[in-house]
Amino acid sequence: MADFETPKLKEYPVIPNLVDDVMKGSSPFIAKPLHNEPLGFPGELVEGWKDKAIDKMEDLLGKYRGLQVYLDSCVKCGACTDKCHYFLGTSDPKNMPVARQDLLRSVYRRYFTFAGKYFPKLVGARDLDKGVIDEWYSYFHQCSQCRRCSVFCPYGIDTAEISMAAREILDTVGVGQKYCNEIIAKVYKIGNNLGLPEPALKMTLEDLEEEIEEETGLPVKLPLDVKGADIMLITPSADFFAEPHIDGLKGYAKVFHEAGISWTISSYASEAGNFGMFIGSYENMQQISTRIREAAIDLGVKRIVHGECGHAWRVAYSFWNTLIGPFDFLDPNYPVPQHICEFTYDLIKKNKLNIDKTQNDHRTLTFHDSCNVARATRMGDKPGGQFDIPRAIIKAVCNNYVEMDPATTKEATFCCGGGGGLLTDDLMEIRVKGAMPRMEAYNEVVEDYGVTNLACICAICKSQFSKVLPYFNEKGAPQKFSMDMVVSVHQLVYDALVLTGQKFGDELDAHVAAMEAAADD
Amino acid sequence: MSFLSVTYILLFYAATIILFVGVGRRIYKYAKTPAPLKIPTMPAPTTKVGVAARLTREVVFFESLFKANLWTWIFGWMFHASLLIAFFRHLRYVVNSDTFLIGPVIHWHLLQLAGQYTSFTLIIGLAGLLARRIFVDRVRYISAPSDYLMLLLIIGIGVTGALMTFVAHTDIVALKDFVIGLFTFSFSALPTSLLLLLHLGLVIVLMIIFPISKLLHAPGLFFSPTRNQVDNSREKRHIADWAKPLDETRGKS
Ligand code: SF4
Ligand code: SF4
Ligand code: SF4
Numbered sequence: 107m108a109d110f111e112t113p114k115l116k117e118y119p120v121i122p123n124l125v126d127d128v129m130k131g132s133s134p135f136i137a138k139p140l141h142n143e144p145l146g147f148p149g150e151l152v153e154g155w156k157d158k159a160i161d162k163m164e165d166l167l168g169k170y171r172g173l174q175v176y177l178d179s180c181v182k183c184g185a186c187t188d189k190c191h192y193f194l195g196t197s198d199p200k201n202m203p204v205a206r207q208d209l210l211r212s213v214y215r216r217y218f219t220f221a222g223k224y225f226p227k228l229v230g231a232r233d234l235d236k237g238v239i240d241e242w243y244s245y246f247h248q249c250s251q252c253r254r255c256s257v258f259c260p261y262g263i264d265t266a267e268i269s270m271a272a273r274e275i276l277d278t279v280g281v282g283q284k285y286c287n288e289i290i291a292k293v294y295k296i297g298n299n300l301g302l303p304e305p306a307l308k309m310t311l312e313d314l315e316e317e318i319e320e321e322t323g324l325p326v327k328l329p330l331d332v333k334g335a336d337i338m339l340i341t342p343s344a345d346f347f348a349e350p351h352i353d354g355l356k357g358y359a360k361v362f363h364e365a366g367i368s369w370t371i372s373s374y375a376s377e378a379g380n381f382g383m384f385i386g387s388y389e390n391m392q393q394i395s396t397r398i399r400e401a402a403i404d405l406g407v408k409r410i411v412h413g414e415c416g417h418a419w420r421v422a423y424s425f426w427n428t429l430i431g432p433f434d435f436l437d438p439n440y441p442v443p444q445h446i447c448e449f450t451y452d453l454i455k456k457n458k459l460n461i462d463k464t465q466n467d468h469r470t471l472t473f474h475d476s477c478n479v480a481r482a483t484r485m486g487d488k489p490g491g492q493f494d495i496p497r498a499i500i501k502a503v504c505n506n507y508v509e510m511d512p513a514t515t516k517e518a519t520f521c522c523g524g525g526g527g528l529l530t531d532d533l534m535e536i537r538v539k540g541a542m543p544r545m546e547a548y549n550e551v552v553e554d555y556g557v558t559n560l561a562c563i564c565a566i567c568k569s570q571f572s573k574v575l576p577y578f579n580e581k582g583a584p585q586k587f588s589m590d591m592v593v594s595v596h597q598l599v600y601d602a603l604v605l606t607g608q609k610f611g612d613e614l615d616a617h618v619a620a621m622e623a624a625a626d627d
Numbered sequence: 628m629s630f631l632s633v634t635y636i637l638l639f640y641a642a643t644i645i646l647f648v649g650v651g652r653r654i655y656k657y658a659k660t661p662a663p664l665k666i667p668t669m670p671a672p673t674t675k676v677g678v679a680a681r682l683t684r685e686v687v688f689f690e691s692l693f694k695a696n697l698w699t700w701i702f703g704w705m706f707h708a709s710l711l712i713a714f715f716r717h718l719r720y721v722v723n724s725d726t727f728l729i730g731p732v733i734h735w736h737l738l739q740l741a742g743q744y745t746s747f748t749l750i751i752g753l754a755g756l757l758a759r760r761i762f763v764d765r766v767r768y769i770s771a772p773s774d775y776l777m778l779l780l781i782i783g784i785g786v787t788g789a790l791m792t793f794v795a796h797t798d799i800v801a802l803k804d805f806v807i808g809l810f811t812f813s814f815s816a817l818p819t820s821l822l823l824l825l826h827l828g829l830v831i832v833l834m835i836i837f838p839i840s841k842l843l844h845a846p847g848l849f850f851s852p853t854r855n856q857v858d859n860s861r862e863k864r865h866i867a868d869w870a871k872p873l874d875e876t877r878g879k880s
Contacts, residue, residue, distance in 0.1 A: 121765075123764060124764050124765065124768055167660070168660060169660070169661070169663060169867070169869055170660070170661075170662065170663065171657060171660040171661060171662040171850060171852060172662055172666060172851070172852045172853070174656065174657065174660050175657055175847045175850045175851055175852075176847075176851070178653070178841070178843045178844075178847055179841065179843055179844040179847030179848070179851070180841060180844070181841045181844050182760075182766070182769050182770055182771070182774050182841070183692070183696075183699055183703065183756075183766075184696070184699065184759065184760075184763065184765055184766035184769060185691075185692050185695035185696045185699055186695065187765040187766065187768075187769065188765065189695070199765070199768045202765060202768070202769065204769050205768065205769055208769065219839065220839045221773070221836075221839050221840065225773075227772070228771065228772050228773050228776075229771050229772075229773045229840075230771035230772075230773075253668060253853075256668045256853050257668055257691065257694070258691055258692075258694055258695035258696075259691060259695070260685065260689055260691050260692040260695075260703075260844075260848070261844055261847055261848045261851050261854070262668055262691065262848075262851040262852075262853035262854040263851070263853075264666065264668070264853050267666065388663065388664075388870065388873075389873070392873060392877050393877065393878070396877045396878040397878075399877075399878070400878055423860060423861065424664065424665045424666070424860045425664055425665070425860070427860055427861060427863075427864045427865070428663070428664060428665065428860070428864065428865050428866050428870070429877075430877065431864045432864050441861050442861060443861075480669065481668055481669050482666070482668075482669055483669060484669060484670065484671075484858055487673075488673075489669070489670035489671060489672065489673060489858065490670045492669065492670070493670075517668075517669070517670065
């Protein structure tokens with residue numbers, strides 16, 4: 107494990123006292139020219155970066171009303187100061203949302219406002235220099251763009267918007283983040299974040315089909331590039347082979363199978379994730395999602411269903427229509443896109459799924475509201491459906507369900523600590539510390555109610571929690587947190603859903619034996 | 628008319644122009660700048676009426692602040708509510724008690740009576756905010772000198788106002804003539820009282836800095852996309868003018 111201390115989990119949340127500059131040293135790896143250039147950004151820090159950065163700021167101020175209004179409107183009331191999980195986990199004052207905004211606002215004031223031009227000291231304005239750039243790079247990569255702060259700000263000031271703008275300015279002058287930019291370059295080249303090419307994807311899906319058949323005795327398919335299918339599934343590529351994501355994918359397959367609906371995955375658009383949002387780049391976000399439009403047209407599908415992913419569902423739900431709409435070529439009777447949870451919930455409501463809840467009796471669940479799903483999207487037709495529908499699914503397939511502290515769920519949910527382009531090993535410290543507030547609430551239900559599993563609907567949350575949970579085990583004490591506590595909501599559905607004709611016991615054993623015999627031939 | 632009266636008259640006109648032109652230009656800028664993406668903080672209303680209700684709750688009750696921090700909410704709300712009442716009370720310098728607005732909408736005498744004491748709630752609210760700024764380390768950290776000065780400025784306005792109400796009365800009949808003179812361009816002299824000069828001077832400063840300071844939060848709230856957008860992105864295509872040409876080039880990299 108790395109050379110920092112995992113924060114202690116306290117029984118009651120405490121607002122820390124400020125400790126200046128503790129996280130000053132936290133910066134992700136810088137992108138190399140080969141990561142930046144495919145995105146249309148200069149390879150490295152450009153000549154005249156200062157003027158270019160100010161020009162870019164001006165450009166963004168003219169394009170994004172939010173940015174302009176938010177930079178002007180903050181009254182420094184301090185209401186947001188204790189709302190960021192990174193501040194709570196690190197005590198670094200620059201991780202207080204308003205202080206993070208001020209890193210950019212101070213420069214905005216200096217170059218774009220009367221007060222900042224003539225009385226910089228009075229209003230906390232400062233010149234842009236290399237130190238400021240470094241500071242931006244560090245602290246705007248300690249924000250997961252989770253928007254928790256915007257819930258509590260009296261003007262709705264959204265630090266995520268400020269972070270995105272700052273990252274775009276940095277990219278424009280050649281200071282990109284390796285993790286995000288490298289991944290986006292992979293999407294352009296291969297079609298997904300993981301760089302998983304079509305043959306590998308095909309093999310993975312076939313393996314999964316075999317696995318499901320071994321578990322159910324039925325030929326449940328995970329079709330790839332099937333023209334004319336009704337539904338195209340867009341899901342984060344982590345679902346294709348990361349744990350526990352993959353069990354969620356098996357869940358979707360089982361649900362589609364039982365619904366008797368034809369569906370397909372696209373190898374051209376084999377990624378729901380869209381890191382263009384993290385770097386604040388409208389153009390890249392649009393370019394990445396365009397693959398989905400193209401694939402849908404090419405495959406001639408009628409509907410698009412979206413897998414479990416937080417930021418990707420934000421892009422899909424809130425931005426697709428803007429970026430790659432209109433969707434006049436799809437069936438207007440269904441929402442575009444439709445979340446897999448909406449799809450499954452619909453079947454549950456219509457009583458179309460045969461559920462054996464006892465299959466999940468060995469688990470006691472709690473649910474982590476992914477911040478992007480919670481605060482940036484909706485499911486169903488009522489506001490708040492994004493909270494109710496996943497919970498309704500879990501309760502429909504599990505007998506034991508417990509809520510975490512309401513101060514940490516729904517719209518007030520704490521981010522897992524790994525969102526917004528921070529899910530990289532070079533940011534392990536901030537990831538672990540940022541997970542602390544969520545972990546405190548989780549620890550409480552583990553202690554008080556014997557919760558065994560944390561259900562998520564976000565690929566990043568799943569990866570992040572799998573990685574950071576073990577950090578919170580106390581040395582010497584029996585292990586309390588393990589990576590397999592993390593489950594996909596559709597993994598729970600998979601385990602409880604009994605397919606029509608599903609085989610069990612001896613019948614299943616016989617079927618598996620026959621499969622193996624056939625494979626040996 | 629004295630030199631002082633003339634100065635104040637000129638300052639009032641200048642400040643009024645700066646206030647309205649400055650804020651007007653800012654509002655124009657906000658209105659003209661598009662919000663290219665749908666970013667309401669969810670859960671958000673799915674209709675325009677719902678958005679109007681959300682904004683009303685923010686303006687009237689400071690709903691988000693209430694969720695965030697009870698002390699800041701109490702002091703902040705107390706201060707703003709007092710400001711509103713003080714504003715109405717000051718209408719007596721401009722209009723008479725029988726003006727059409729007053730009767731049915733506002734109870735004139737009650738307003739005048741309650742209005743006297745709002746200077747206290749105003750000062751208590753502001754003092755609370757100032758105390759938080761000084762004693763809560765997080766709030767102190769984010770405060771610039773201007774943030775303290777702003778509070779002191781409004782406290783100054785409140786204190787001078789309260790002193791005139793309770794300690795050293797001004798000639799309000801003469802003052803009313805002065806104020807009406809400003810509106811009707813038939814000027815009359817400003818009663819000379821140090822407190823009044825201070826009170827009005829500070830108000831003039833407040834008007835002048837309004838458009839170049841964080842006081843822009845007042846119009847800002849109405850233009851905040853996280854608060855004023857309808858949650859209907861799947862149903863209705865939302866697109867900014869500058870983004871429209873990108874529809875043509877998307878996918879052709
Ligand atoms: S809550 Fe909003 S207005 Fe208050 S300090 Fe934070 S960002 Fe500024
Ligand atoms: S968006 Fe989330 S991570 Fe960023 S400052 Fe706000 S609360 Fe912190
Ligand atoms: S990873 Fe999950 S919790 Fe974290 S930022 Fe994304 S949606 Fe939020």
